[in-house]
Amino acid sequence: MAIKLKGSCISTSSFSPFNVKFEKKKSTSYGSTIICILTESHASIHTYPEYNxxxxxxxxxxxxxxxxxxxxxxxxxxxxxxxQKRVLIRN
Known part of the structure; x- marks a missing residue:
């Protein structure tokens, strides 16, 4: 998947200068949270299967x-x- 994400700065160090750490932590509830920590950024996915x-x-x-x-x-x-998407530009 790193090649497909090239340009989003979510890739292996061979494609960009960013160091990426993936951490998946299953909560005690039914859903999961997946966090991708980037050198200057991060992404998170919070799942709620009970609500699809x-x-x-x-x-x-x-x-x-x-x-x-x-x-x-x-x-x-x-x-x-x-x-539903919302993009915020912060200066």
Whole structure:
């Protein structure tokens, strides 16, 4: 998946200067939280199977990381019936 995510700064060190750490922690409840820590950013996915839902947060810093490759790959993988997206530009 790292190759597909090239350009989103979520990749192995051979594709970008970012160090990536993936951590998946199953909570005591039914859902899971998956967190990807990047050098200057992070992404998280919170699942709620009892509601057939998940919530994704992607935070990037600087102007060299784009959320679009991450969003595209995730939507192709999950095939959601409904997508609600909000992009915030912070200065």
């Amino acid at each position: 839902s998940c919530f994704v947060d992607l935070f990037t810093c600087g102007k060299h990381c784009s959320h679009e490759p991450f969003d595209t790959v995730l939507q192709k993988y999950l095939k959601p019936a409904i997508v």
